[in-house]
Amino acid sequence: MSDTVITVLNVVTRFGKNVVHDGISLNVRRGEIYGLLGGSGSGKSTLMKEIIMLLRPQSGEIRVLGQNLLTISRSDAAILRHQWGVLFQAGALYSSLTVRENVGIKLKEYTDLPLKLIRDIVRLKINMVGLPEHAADLYPAELSGGMVKRASLARALAMDPKLLFLDEPTSGLDPVGAEAFDNLILKLREILGLTVVMVTHDLDSIWTVVDRFAVLGEKKVIAEGTLNEVRQNPHPVIKKFFRGKRGLIRSRNGG
Amino acid sequence: MQLTQSQKAQIRWLKSADGVILLKSSGDWTIDALRDAAGMLEHFSMASRNVSIQWDVSDVGRVDSAGMMLFIHYYDLLKSDNCSIEVIGAKDEHEKMYRLLREYAPGHPVVEPSFSSRFLRIFNGIGKISVAFVLDMGAFLSFIGENFVIFLSSLLNPLSIRFGAIVKNIEDAGVRAMPIVALTSFLIGIVIAYQGAVQLEKFGANIFIVDMIGISVTRELAPLITAIVVAGRTGSSYTAQLGVMKITEEIDAMRTMGFDPHRFLVLPRIMALMIALPLMIFFADIVGILGGMFISHVHLHLSYAEFLHRLQTVLEMKHVWIGIGKGPFFAWLIAAVGCFRGFQVSKSTESIGRYTTISVVNAIFLVIACDALFSVILTELGI
Incomplete structure (x- = not known):
């Protein structure tokens, strides 16, 4: 049993003539919160989509929980899909279902547990992400932005995944809400023993929750490691990222 | 961290001589292995009132939040049925998880609506529909009223x-x-x-x-x-x-x-x-x-x-x-x-x-x- 949960090796992705990734490699270890950083269009969301089998890279290798995604069989892929939860950027809650139904849908479809237990698990998850109890019967259109994120997180956690993928979890939240969300992620990792991969460009998240991260740019991984390791990297993109005004303020105040 | 097969969660009970019921659970209490245990616990809790129970969890393997929820649910249910419960043999990791989840566990179980409230629900529904209809009509009237005012004002100023x-x-x-x-x-x-x-x-x-x-x-x-x-x-x-x-x-x-x-x-x-x-x-x-x-x-x-x-x-x-x-x-x-x-x-x-x-x-x-x-x-x- 290795401690590496996700291995990305020499991945190349092209859309037509547009090369997005040109030989990307990185590793995510068990139990850590791993950040994927990069400017807009650097292909971090694309990479995440490849890891969760929504897209196929042109070449290279991606292993998740020991399974090679490019040669995986249909049945193994189905099992693997139960091992992770995904939080999409806009929540992607099913708009025709209430929050309770959204959170419970995988439990209902994929397990044979009694309804009473499912109802309790759903309430547990809704409590865990800090949604008020009355929100359970609301439809996604009736929720605020922060509540949508929380509801979507509860849905991602419904099946007790080993892996949690977050696509810009704090975008669209105010600083207070974003910090609360970051703390929530930390707490959930503790409770559920999650490994978290998050795409983000929120500098505050990088300082507070992310253990290790990779910076994508120029179609490659420019740097990978902990915050202190990456900050030493002399690459101009890294410099821009961390020595820009926003980065400087943050590092002065407690990096 | 490979894909592992879960052992079915199981539960057995036996009555010891001094009237204490020994409840023994084993297997993995994870979401994909819980079904039988859930059914048996339901069965057990229906029949048990005012008894002392020793719940032995020492043989339990992995536990996830669904399994812990199941435990908490029936623990509370049996407690509310005047049973005294002693949990023995819990591993550290399970206890830690219990403490973390306990604070989020939903309290009182959801109350099923009684017959009379189900009956009333029909009238509740009719009432809601009627109110919605009246409000809808009101909104439509104010819409065409607003539209008519705009129409009149644009007649006064045809160029608009x-x-x-x-x-x-x-x-x-x-x-x-x-x-x-x-x-x-x-x-x-x-x-x-x-x-x-x-x-x-x-x-x-x-x-x-x-x-x-x-x-x-x-x-x-x-x-x-x-x-x-x-x-x-x-x-x-x-x-x-x-x-x-x-x-x-x-x-x-x-x-x-x-x-x-x-x-x-x-x-x-x-x-x-x-x-x-x-x-x-x-x-x-x-x-x-x-x-x-x-x-x-x-x-x-x-x-x-x-x-x-x-x-x-x-x-x-x-x-x-x-x-x-x-x-x-x-x-x-x-x-x-x-x-x-x-x-x-x-x-x-x-x-x-x-x-x-x-x-x-x-x-x-x-x-x-x-x-x-x-x-x-x-x-x-x-x-």
């Missing part, structure tokens, strides 16, 4: 009317709809002619087919069929267009710039349809009669010249005018309902579909109701 938008909407709603209107009214003409021809042939009254087709098509069928086609085609598109603009906040943007959405979006659509629909009805009259004429020729061997000659003498102009005169009324209903429902779309994409459906259903109903009203009034007036 968006003629360009009206022309464009006439093209979209009228000109582009001509093929489908032609096809449906031609087929209606054929159907009427066929049904009539069989009956009239029995009496040797072939020539009366002309009266029948002429009057029924111009007075009733062409206006109704055209209005229904337009309600399905244009009414729905009005709702969808305005609904999308509402979702993307375009309508709010217009308001902040001082562009009144009624003046810029609603009025041009209503006016365009009120102009286009009568013209389309006239077009449908012609095509419908042509369809009937064609079948009369084929089936009853009535020559085209004979048909037209008879048509001139029997088809009074009032029938044609009545049919066309209904056009603006139908058009107003369709366009007003379509726009009104478009403005009701809230921020979810799903509501576009819902309101588009409602809009078409409302519009078709109102058109038919309005047509019935016309029939009653005109008959009473002897026209």
